[in-house]
Amino acid sequence: MNDRPLPPDLRQKWGHLRFLRYKGNGEWSAECPNCHDDGHDNSKGKPDRFMIFDHNTGTSRKARGKCRRCGHLEWLGDDPSKPITPKQRREDEKERRELAKLQEQKYLDRQEWLRQQTFWQEFHEDMTKGQRQIWHKAGVGNWAIDLHRLGYSQRDDGALSIPYMEGSDINTLQFRLMKPPSPGDKYRFLTGTRAELFRVWPDEPLTGVILITEGAKKGIVTFQGGPYTYQGESITVISVPMKNVPERLIKQLLDADLLIWLLDPDAYEIPRRRVGVQESSVSRNIRLAGDNRCLMVKAVDKIDDMFLAGLKTTTFQNMLNQAQPYIRKESKDGRQGKTYGRGS
Ligand SMILES: [Zn+2]
Secondary structure, eight states: OOOOOOOHHHHHHHTTOTTOEEEETTEEEEOBTTTBTTTOOGGGOSOOOEEEEOSSSTTOSSOEEEETTTOOEEETTSOTTSOOOHHHHHHHHHHHHHHHHHHHHHHHHHHHHHHTOOHHHHHHHTOOHHHHHHHHHTTOOHHHHHHTTOEEEOGGGOEEEEEEEETTEEEEEEEEESSOSSTTOOEEEOTTOOOOOEESSTTSOSOEEEEEEESHHHHHHHHHTOOOEETTEEEEEEEESSSSOOHHHHHTTTTEEEEEEEOOGGGGSOOSSOTTOOOOHHHHHHHHHOGGGEEEOOOSSOHHHHHHTTOOHHHHHHHHHTOBOOOOOOOTTOOTTOOOSTTO
C-alpha cells in the first residue's frame, strides 16, 4: 500500500498522532488520542487502533476517527469539548456497515482472482529438496506436503507457502517467513486475502466432532498421528489462524456437534493492561461458540513441539478423552454463556 499523507483539513485535527499510516480506501490508522498505545503488544507491530476516515474518498460523508479498542469517536469540525450525540453514533455505525460491505466484496473478488491463478501451485512444484526438508524438520511429512501443495516462495527472503483449501478451491494463501521481523510476527496472508479456517482434510464438512488447533502446521502435525476419536466418534482436525478467532470464522463452526479447543498455552493467559478486555482467548472463543458445544484440552506446550519431542499417539488420545468443559465464573456484565447462531 502506498503511503499517503492526510489531507490538510484532517491533518490539522489528527496529524499529530503517533504511528499515522495510510491503509487504503480513504482510511488511515494511528494510535488512539484517548487510550493511546495502552496495553499494546509491540511484537505485533505499531498501534493502529484509531481509524481515520476521509470524507473525500471511501464512503464517509464526514471525516471522523474511531478507536477499535475503546470506542472513542471524533468528528472533523466538531467542538471537541462537546460529547458525541446519539445521532452521530448512529451515522457512524451506518457508514461502518457500508464500509464493511465494500470490504467484504473486495475480499470475495480477490479470492475469486486467486482461484484463477497457478503461482501458488508452482511454489509447491518448484520446491528444491532442501526446501522440502524445512517442512520435514517442522514435522510435516511428504503426504501432507503433497496433499496441501505446501511450498516455498522467495518473498521476504524466503517463506513457506500454505494454501488453505476447501475441497479443490483455494480460500487463501499464507506465508510463514523464514526471517520474521520479530518472533511474534511470522505469518502473512497474501495481500488482499484474509484469514480463513485451515482444513486439515479439505474435503470434510465442518460437522460432528472437531478438534481445533492453532495454526496450519500444528493441525497437520497433530492429524498425522491420527485418526483420533472422542467417545467413539471420529474427529475432524482444523486450525484457526489466530488465538482470538474472528467471529465470522467461529460462525462457520456452528454446524458441529462438539468443538474441542487445543490452543497454545498462552491462549489461557488473561492479557494485562488491555482496555476493556479481561478475558483469555480460550474463554472468549468458547463464549462466542457457545459453552455447551465446547470442550478444551490444555496442553503444557505447543502441540507440534510435543509431537516432535516424542509425544505418543496413545498419550494424545488420552488427553482428548479427558477434554474438559470451560468453567465460567459468574460475571457481573452478563457475558457468560452467550451463544449465537442456530436455534438461539
Ligand atoms: Zn482508544
